[in-house]
Amino acid sequence: VAASEGGTRMINESDLKREYLRKWDREYFGTFKFLDVLEKVFYGSNAGREALVEVCADEYVQRMTFESYLYKRLAKGNPWKDSKMLMNTIGSLVRCNLVGKVMDFTKV
Structure with missing residues (x-):
């Protein structure tokens, strides 16, 4: 909803990256980086x-x-x-x- 400015316009991939993925990365980057390291090691x-x-x-x-x-x-x-x-x-x-x-x- 935030990326579509309250539903007033269609969103595209860059909007998703700007809004959703930035929030996701900020919140879960450490967890997934740790899992990536574990995967490479084990x-x-x-x-x-x-x-x-x-x-x-x-x-x-x-x-x-x-x-x-x-x-x-x-x-x-x-x-x-x-x-x-x-x-x-x-x-x-x-x-x-x-x-x-x-x-x-x-x-x-």
């Missing part, structure tokens, strides 16, 4: 997917994921638990990448 290889499965076994990760999904924003967590989650994630990536390299080596 879905880039089988080893990454294995690391994601390992990380998601943690109850804190499940709770943070659910709250983020429910409220459409990155959930605010406990800084200590967030640090632990980060260290567990790094550990999972290291373990799974090593496993992935060994598995790829055996295919040769």
